[in-house]
Amino acid sequence: METVRQSAGATQAPEVRPCPECGTEVTVRASYVTWCAACDWNVDPGAPDPERGRLAKVRRRLAARHGEQLAEEIERGAGGAGRGGPDRSTVLAFGLALLVHGVTVGLFLAAVVLIIGGWHTGIQPVLGVLLLVAVVVLLPRPGRAPSGPVVLHRADAPGLFGLIDEVGAAVGTPGVHAVVVDASFNAWVSAYGYRGRRVMCLGLGLWEILTPQERVALLGHELGHFANGDIRSSFLMNGALRSLAEWHAVLGTVNRGILVDWFLNALTFLPRWTVYGMIRLLDGLTMRASQRAEYLADTGSARAGSSGAALTLLDRPLVGDAVEAHLRRESMAAARAGGGSGGREVREAAERELWERLAARIDSVPESEYERLRRVSARRGHSVDDTHPPTHLRRRCLASADPQPALVVCDDSRARAVAAELAPARADVARRVIRDYAG
Incomplete structure (x- = not known):
């Protein structure tokens, strides 16, 4: 399992750009939000959490x-x-x-x-x-x-x-x-x-x-x-x-x-x-x-x-949210592949590798993304x-x-x-x- 995690975490060098707000160099990584740790530019581009009812x-x-x-x-x-x-x-x-x-x-x-x-x-x-x-x-x-x-x-x-x-x-x-x-x-x-x-x-x-x-x-x-x-x-x-x-x-x-x-x-x-x-x-x-x-x-x-x-x-x-999304993607991918030839083998492989692939996916999250989420x-x-x-x-x-x-x-x-x-x-x-x- 550890070998899988390490190989999944290996990616090419990220791009570096200046922050449009303060000029500090920011790292650009595919699939992650680009933000500035110095001035918090774009740190929270998403919609606020929805309210869950009066009592909540x-x-x-x-x-x-x-x-x-x-x-x-x-x-x-x-x-x-x-x-x-x-x-x-x-x-x-x-x-x-x-x-x-x-x-x-x-x-x-x-x-x-x-x-x-x-x-x-x-x-x-x-x-x-x-x-x-x-x-x-x-x-x-x-x-x-x-x-x-x-x-x-x-x-x-x-x-x-x-x-x-x-x-x-x-x-x-x-x-x-x-x-x-x-x-x-x-x-x-x-x-x-x-x-x-x-x-x-x-x-x-x-x-x-x-x-x-x-x-x-x-x-x-x-x-x-x-x-x-x-x-x-x-x-x-x-x-x-x-x-x-x-x-x-x-x-x-x-x-x-x-x-x-x-x-x-x-x-x-x-x-x-x-x-x-x-x-x-x-x-x-x-x-x-x-x-x-x-x-x-x-x-x-x-x-x-x-x-x-x-x-x-x-x-x-x-x-x-990343965990939930990954599990859903794995399930949907297996469902799509299951309709073709070798569908059973594909599904069994997805079941066998599910948790290792999840661990590798989360292990690949960079520390900068954790800091942004914090x-x-x-x-x-x-x-x-x-x-x-x-x-x-x-x-x-x-x-x-x-x-x-x-x-x-x-x-x-x-x-x-x-x-x-x-x-x-x-x-x-x-x-x-x-x-x-x-x-």
């Missing part, structure tokens, strides 16, 4: 505000991201979550009264059953058992699970019970079942473009969420947020262009905005703690994989999602901290052993990408 916009703004405050506290050494007891906002948030669940309990009691006490009326039991349906939808429930293209357990990949266990020990938490492998450009952890068993997802779109030490840093970040906690992912809080989201969807405006829609929208106006206000209040009360959890997870990333690996790991989301990220306030701190703030905090060596080293032999265990999963997911991604 508000959450993104809250994440940026709290992320900036915490970043400043961390850099001053004020302990803004340290472990500590729950603050007043957290206590209030849990109180509001209990109130939300209290409404669900109230609906259940009302349903029982309507069904039992009004059985002779005919209509009241029907209303009671409808309320019970609403209660079932709103009830907090544990996460589901892991599902995905490939689900690995300890016996399937002892080397991978051993690496996860070692990283967990480095950040102060046990490992996981299952690993989901899919094609996504993502990684996450969650708990499932009433026993709180742990699952980790490793998206090969991300995993395959990382160096072995960046993979350790990724595991450290994800397991850091278990080690440090996040009140938004707790059973009580997550259930309250989900219940409010369900109510918000049910009470949403109807716009079919008929008169009855106006009546329904007027009827649901106050409940809808009450629910929206409660969502915003819970977001405001929990966002700072959620941001703190992300910064702590980044600290776990640096502790496990080293500060250098944690920093370069944070650059990887900046090339997510500057665009800071301008736009890029974040992994609308609850994460902006990526440039996370990077700034890691860069300002004392450098940390890796507590867990993934050398070549260990990386090859883990890769061998993941080989069947890689082949299975590659087959799905080539066959399904274009659709």
Whole structure:
């Protein structure tokens, strides 16, 4: 694999031109934006990121505000991201979550009264059953058992699970019970079942473009969420947020262009905005703690994989669009070739070489393009999602901290052993990408 990466990265010497704004020499590379590092000319020629809805916009703004405050506290050494007891906002948030669940309990009691006490009326039991349906939808429930293209357990990949266990020990938490492998450009952890068993997802779109030490840093970040906690992912809080989201969807405006829609929208106006206000209040009360959890997870990333690996790991989301585009192109190219003679062989070759070709493609991205993307990220306030701190703030905090060596080293032999265990999963997911991604 390393030979493929090196040959793919070898390109002819780029052209050099003067910047039209300041005259500084700028490098021109095919397939990449030409820009000036001295004056930021043409650094961000694309359209701004689209807004993703009212709630997402508000959450993104809250994440940026709290992320900036915490970043400043961390850099001053004020302990803004340290472990500590729950603050007043957290206590209030849990109180509001209990109130939300209290409404669900109230609906259940009302349903029982309507069904039992009004059985002779005919209509009241029907209303009671409808309320019970609403209660079932709103009830907090544990996460589901892991599902995905490939689900690995300890016996399937002892080397991978051993690496996860070692990283967990480095950040102060046990490992996981299952690993989901899919094609996504993502990684996450969650708990499932009433026993709180742990699952980790490793998206090969991300995993395959990382160096072995960046993979350790990724595991450290994800397991850091278990080690440090996040009140938004707790059973009580997550259930309250989900219940409010369900109510918000049910009470949403109807716009079919008929008169009855106006009546329904007027009827649901106050409940809808009450629910929206409660969502915003819970977001405001929990966002700072959620941001703190992300910064702590980044600290776990640096502790496990080293500060250098944690920093370069944070650059990887900046090339997510390139990963998605490459996988789509590979799938479409295989689909076009599959119609001719030797189509099956072409498709099998595309499946076999998919992840190596992806890694080579991302390895060919020059450092100047990463620097441009970092500057665009800071301008736009890029974040992994609308609850994460902006990526440039996370990077700034890691860069300002004392450098940390890796507590867990993934050398070549260990990386090859883990890769061998993941080989069947890689082949299975590659087959799905080539066959399904274009659709």
